[in-house]
Amino acid sequence: MSAPLGVHQPGTSLLHRTTPGPKLVALLLFSVVVLMVHGPWSAVGFVAGTLVLATVAGLSARSVLAALRRFAVVAALLLAFNAWQNGWPRAIEVVGDLTALILAATVLTATTAVNDLLDTIVRALGPFRRLGVDPERVGLAFSLTLRALPGTLELAAETRDAARARGLERSLRARTTPLVLRVVARARDTGDALHARGIAD
Amino acid sequence: MIELVEAGVEGRLEPTSLRLAERRVAVIGSNGSGKSTLARLLNGLVEPTSGRVLVDGLDTRRDGREVRRRVGFVFTDPNAQLVMPTVAEDVELSLRKTHREKASRTAAALAVLERFGLADLAQRSVHALSGGQRQLLAIATVLATDPAVLVADEPTTLLDLANTRRVGEVLLGLEQQLVLVTHDLELAARCDRALVVHAGAIAFDGPAATAVDRYRTLVS
Ligand SMILES: Nc1ncnc2c1ncn2[C@@H]1O[C@H](COP(=O)(O)OP(=O)(O)OP(=O)(O)O)[C@@H](O)[C@H]1O
Ligand SMILES: [Mg+2]
Secondary structure, eight states, rough: OOTTTTTOOOOHHHSSSSSSHHHHHHHHHHHHHHHHSSSHHHHHHHHHHHHHHHHTTTTTHHHHHHHHHHHHHHHHHHHHHHHHHHHHHHHHHHHHHHHHHHHHHHHHHSOOOHHHHHHHHHHHGGGGGTTTTTHOOOHHHHHHHHHHHHHHHHHHHHHHHHHHTOTTTTTTTHHHHHHHHHHHHHHHHHHHHHTTTOOOO | OOEEEEEEEEEEEEEEEEEESEEEEEEETTTTSSHHHHHHHHHTSSSSSSEEEEEETTTTTHHHHHHHHHEEOOOOOOHOOSSSSSSHHHHHHHTTTTTSHHHHHHHHHHHHHTTTGGGTTTTTTTTOHHHHHHHHHHHHHHHTTOOSSEEEEEETTTTTHHHHHHHHHHHTTTTSSSEEEOOOOHHHTTEEEEEEEEETTTEEEEOOOHHHHHHHHHOO
């Protein structure tokens, strides 16, 4: 199974060779611009722009589609809801913006090794050490989040299948209770494992 | 050297005194008997509610961090333990403290992977590994920091026969001291000493083959 965010695809493209710092800053600026500029046309433009970026990064159409498919259900719901409540232009803007941000984040994680990202975050937060910020911890939390996303989607799919196998696909409880329990259990196990590896000390 | 001095955990393990000096120690017993509790006491993941646990004279409650540096721990499910996207990155995560320089860290990680026959998979996504490869990687990430003792809690329970053998060979062949919790009695019988845990207490402690026999009669 391919995971959407958080999988580094080694390569030699311009984006691969750029250091993580500029890419992180660019992602941040891009997010701000996407959220500030309104209108459906700009949203479509942002999506087109990120698709060009993905091509420059050498990502295959398949991996881009795989990343988007994970969010297809959410996107469809958002689109329908907004079209109904606020009309089509607004719906396209919301879903287009979201898609562009997901694509941009996918490009970042695909072209950047997480350890490099970690190093950059740790270095950037260095000056805040005096204020009680522990850069290693923040960096670790960041990479754990990247890793937890696909893991949680996986657990959700498994839980849904288990509910279906018991003929309980309509039961909200059968679909959510085990998922919540397993996400918490996995988080606890991961905490134990990090503790045992001496990483969180 | 691991030493339990009247160490107990309320409701899970009776006060127990032990000295573990053998190179390979197996821990066997029924579900819920207290094996994992005993294993987790050894690196301070669980702290004793009475008595003390000492590793090379260090108290797990007072010097937890130093103890965990000496005692590595491998879990049943490697998914909980592997936190980075790719194989090499997960090993590098273990090495962040000892190798500040990126280049030397990468080289050290590759050397570790080579030792476990995983070098070819260095750039592979952790998602794309088989269960056996994942468990070997989990063991590699723990041994990367060179602990003196390795505690493994049912490391082969999720594996098929071939991978059980492979992981078993790796573990039994380690130069580190090994404390192996397992339901695989064949593997247990190959250790130098075995403890049978039953209803929260050590029911037998001695040669591994005898321990396995004792466990069999205990269950029947
Ligand atoms: N976190 C916990 N809090 C309270 N009680 C616990 C906890 N974990 C386990 N126990 C209880 O302690 C006892 C011993 O559990 P332990 O996990 O050590 O057994 P085990 O021998 O490892 O079993 P298994 O073979 O199923 O892994 C059990 O009765 C269990 O219910
Ligand atoms: Mg157990």
